[in-house]
Amino acid sequence: MPRFSLRAASAVLLTLTALNAPAAYADEVTPVAVTVNARAALATVPETGIGTNHAIWDTNLGTDATADLLKDAGVKLLRYPGGSYSDIYHWVDHTAPGGYVAPNTDFDTFMRGVRRTGAQPMVTANYGTGTAEEAAAWVRSANVTKGYGVKYWEIGNENYGNGHYGSAWEADNHADKSPAEYARNVVSYADAMKAVDPTIKIGAVLTTAANWPDGIVADGDNGTWNKVVLSIAGPKIDFVILHWYPGALDKSAQVPDMIQLTRQQIAKYAGPGSERIGLAMTEFNTGSSSAGTNTQPGALAAADAYATVLANGVFTVDWWNVHNGIGNVTQVEGHTDYGDFGLLSSATCTSDGSVCEPPLNTPFAPYYALQMMSRFARPGDQFIRAATDQAKVTAHAARRPNGDLSVLLINTSSDTSYPVTISYSGFSPASGAPTVLTHTNGATSITSSTAGTATSQTLSPLSLTTIVLHPSTPQTGRPGTPGQPTATNVTDRTATISWPAAAPGARPIAKYELHRQNGAISEQLGETPGTSLTVHNLTPGTRYTLNVIARDSGGGLSWASPPLTFTTGTPASSSCSVRLTIQTDWASGYVGSIDITNNGAPINGWTLNFSWPRTWQSLGSGWSAVWTQNGSDVKAVNEAGNGSLPTGGSTSIGFVGNYNGPNVLPAVFTLNGTVCTTQ
Incomplete structure (x- = not known):
């Protein structure tokens, strides 16, 4: 038996004492400051915001169990027939030469599932191996013969991946694989399809900013894919299509620029009236199996991305995929990650049978991210600015038509519970404990409780938390919301901002206030009793996002208008x-x-x-x-x-x-x- 000296024994005693010290002596976690600004409004939540993809190789595509789970998640748009399969799929005989078509995945089965889910369909017409006539016949069968009312029709899927830029994964039988040929065919498809049903919306494929092959000009082209497609097909399309697989869990900060650059391209190349053209992200996934595809980190990234993309005005974000199948199996944050890009388990196993997924339709963590999103931001709500002072904690917020406000808080830390203190601008929360929705690492449901206060909550590690708040005073009698502002006569230092008048509430409107968004802080640039204001002292070459708020004679405030974003120029003349x-x-x-x-x-x-x-x-x-x-x-x-x-x-x-x-x-x-x- 070894001997211990008195000095050694004292050291051991001191160590044990330190390990058992009260929490007061341990390092305390600094509370996270969260700022929510109801004056800084962003986009309104669209009806089709929460979407996902169905694929014809998924035999569970049309089952009631699948539809009911998607309905419970709040899914409002379903895309068919599935990614690159779209460019080999022929709807008439339900075949995909070169690919696998599962039983019970035909278009009628898909539509039954769509209706049971309570969603809208989006159909991708076959560009790669199909024709405009085939697509028009699909529109006729779907909307004229069967009355399905399919509104959204894409022309092809990732058609820039046809080998024109070197890499080829997308089927394309056209001898000319240039963006000009794709655009010419989009025009033909649009003409043929709208001749059958003029009410449908046609979408064209674009590249996503900073994602290959964006920015590349191939031999023989007179511009990038986006420039060429928009210049030719712009007058014929109603929306553009982006796909985003960021490959990391921390890329949401890039979303505003991604969307803004796309809007600038549309405005520059698509011709008069291009402001009508919407944006759809018809495929999205974190694209990072090593960091957690179907475990909690992937769910946190999904919720953050959905909220950010929708707040920037995209009308749908569609997860890839409902069922996908097992991939690279790893351990992530204490749980098995199956490398499965689906929302629901396919119950598949690795090739050697050593690892199998959970039972069919078991929800993976990203499923709960979509479910939390649908409870946090409902169609008709208006996103507003929110921010934090801690990189590990992300905040989003939305204001509801009845005056309620919801705040989504995402804690990406693996081991730290963060206390948060929340401050509000343009909103006064009612006293008492709010409703709190929570999803934590490994949880199999979202829990609901009444906890904390409107200004103080604690976030578990790797968690999604939504706080639903009521206003402290009734919201009746307030002015209506000012209309969409526009900017004219923009120079390096000035801009004239105009907007449609707001409807008065119980009292006359006294004035309008113009607020600039500085993150989650608003800076008032001026006020006027009219509906136009020229602002001065702007900074050259700077992007501004503004909102207009109406104030009545009793001090009552309207909701903030939809946002206006513009960029100042540089001096018209200089040395x-x-x-x-x-x-x-x-x-x-x-x-x-x-x-x-x-x-x-x-x-x-x-x-x-x-x-x-x-x-x-x-x-x-x-x-x-x-x-x-x-x-x-x-x-x-x-x-x-x-x-x-x-x-x-x-x-x-x-x-x-x-x-x-x-x-x-x-x-x-x-x-x-x-x-x-x-x-």
Whole structure:
């Protein structure tokens, strides 16, 4: 038996004492500050927001059990016949040459499931191996003969994956596989299909910002896929289609830029009236089997992404897939992750039979994420800004037509329970404990309780929490909501904002207030008794998101208007001008050329400055100047041979820019401290 000295025994005693010390001596967790701003409104929750995909190789596609589970999750849109199978599927004889078609997956069976679920259908017409006539016949059978009322029709699926850019996974029998040929066929499909039923909506496939092959111009094309497709088919389509598999669980911060860049492309290329064109994300999944596809981290990422995408005005987000099958099996956060991209278990096993999924239709964690989303933000609710000061905790909020407010809190920490304190702008919660919905790691249901207060909650590790709050005072008699604002006469420093008047409530409307969104904080830019206001002192090259609020003679406030987003320009005239041109792009970087022109007095020695708009952008290399980067700031100083710029003189410099998110280009350049005109 070993001997212990008194000193050793004392050390052991001290260690045991420390291990059993009261919690007061342990490190305390700093409460997370959550800000909810009802004055900073985002998009209204669409009826079709929560969607998912059905595939014709899933024999459980049309079962009552599947439909009932989807209904309980709040699914409101179902897409058919399933991803790339869409481009080999022929609806008339229910075949997919080269693929597997499961029993009981025909279109009528799908529609029975759609109706039992209480959802709307979205159908993908066969572009790859089909024809416009075949698609038009499908519309006739579905909507004229059988009265199904299928509103949304896509033309093909991921057709940029037809080999035109090198990689080929999508069937395409057309000899010409260019975006121009796809766009010409979209026009033909739209004409033929709408001749049968003019009420349907036609969708065209686009690439997603910063996702291959976005930004690439292939040989023989006069632009990127999106530019070509929108330029030709824009007048004939009603919505565009994005797919997003981010491959990581922390990419929701990229969503606003992803959507904004798509809207800018639509506005630039799709022709007059392009504001009618909606956005649909008809396939989404975290795309990260190693981090947790069907375990809790995947569910947390799903809820965050659904809330962010819908708040930015996309009319449906459709999970891939209802049933998918076992993949790479791992252990994630204490639970088996089957690498299954489905919402529900397929009860499949690995090839050697060593691991099998749970019984058929057992919900995986992302199922509960969709269910929580449908309870947090219901159709007709309006998303509003929410933010936190802790990277591990994400917040979303929505305001309901009856004046209630719901807050979704996502704790991504594996081991920390976070206390949160919640503050509200533009909303006063009623006293008493609110209704709290919770889903935790490994849970097989969402629990409901009455707990905490409107301003104080505690979030379990790896949890989804929704708080439903009532207002402290009745919401009757308030002014109606101002209409959609528009911006005109936008310069580098000013913009004129106009909006349709709000309907008065119990008292006359006294004025309108214009608020800018700064994250979850609002900055009032001005007020007026009219329905138009010119705002001044804006910053050049800056994206602004604004809301209008009506205030009545008694101080009652309306809901915030739908958001308006616009970007200011640069000075119409300046002593310098800059033109940035993209020479080539490979979807994660590009070669940029900058032409600098001196419009003022002769210059002997110059420095050009600009800043990267986003943290995921960086300088790779540069030439014809001495290039440096400090944080997000980039500086290019003349070389010995190009430092002199006479009046009217110009020079060109170049660089390689890297990015791993939506590539928002720098908009403001200064030459020797002067803001230049960006051409």
